[in-house]
Amino acid sequence: MAPTFPIDKSYLVATWLAAAFWGAFTVVFINCMVSTITLHRRQLLKINTAAVIVLYCLATTHISLVLARAIQGFINHDEGNTVLYFADIARPINRSKDMVYITMIVLADSVVLWRCYIVWNKNLFVIALPTIMIIGTAISGYTAVGHWFQKDPLAGAQAAIHWAVAMLAMSMTTNIILTILTAGRIWYMSRKVGNLSGNTPYNKIILLIVESGLVMGVSKIIEFVLFQIAPGDGLSGLNALYIVMDSMPQIMGICPTFIIMVVNSGFTSMSLTSDGGRHGVAVPMVLVAAKPDGSMFTSTHSTLGTQQSEKV
16 A cells, blocks of 8 residues: 555645744854854855845745745635645745745755855866756746646646756755765865874864755755655645655755854864863864965964964
8 A cells, every 4th residue: 555645734744844944044044144243254245145144035935935825725725625725736825935945946056056166266167067957957947837827737737747857856966966076175185285084174074064965965865756756636645745845945044054154163163172182172173275376275263263374
């Protein structure tokens, strides 16, 4: 017997889970803004801070639409059947929610792309393929939603599904490629300066990037699989897709924002000690960056405010 999960229960769980993730995103967002303002890292303000603010605004808009759809579906609709209401994904409120969702996919993937671009010393060749894939993600996503704006949305339902599959597949692949490229570049630079032995700051940075990439990557893989097995009409079968889909905008906002927050903080850690055990001494965390002439340098930051640079 095939597994079943009603669509009304799926949307109920999705609303609760998306709200929980939005709360977590709010905490990360506030911390990111505080770290940016207090440290006065003006070279990070223009792009990173703008991206974080837009991501948070979009995520807040999305959770508002999720809540409005849940209220409409469980309380205010006139159809008399909650399942039929949620199964009709061509409704205006759902179209708006999906448009916000696709915009967040494109923006979040672009933040990950920008991070990879900086780590690779602004090498356009490295990010050429991911850039094309992000453009393809945007085209396929907006085209999929566009089919629901037709006079007869059901006529274009099959085409919309094919475009949606392409969008999810490209976004998932893009995140995997960018995570590998970014972590691989930092690993290579750490080998170049001979700091990959043991529990080094480079290993922590690589772990941070890989873990954040894995969170988004695994979430997108789960979403893609659930999309493939979800029923076309939403009236029967396994409808768990909507639990992940309504939570994804929050996850896609949390991961890039967390990375930017840590970068703004100078990769410092108060939980470890630089002298092997004395409490309260911050471990210097090393940030690898590119100089204007193309050479690389390492910048060591500590919570005491000292900094040394070494050309590589």
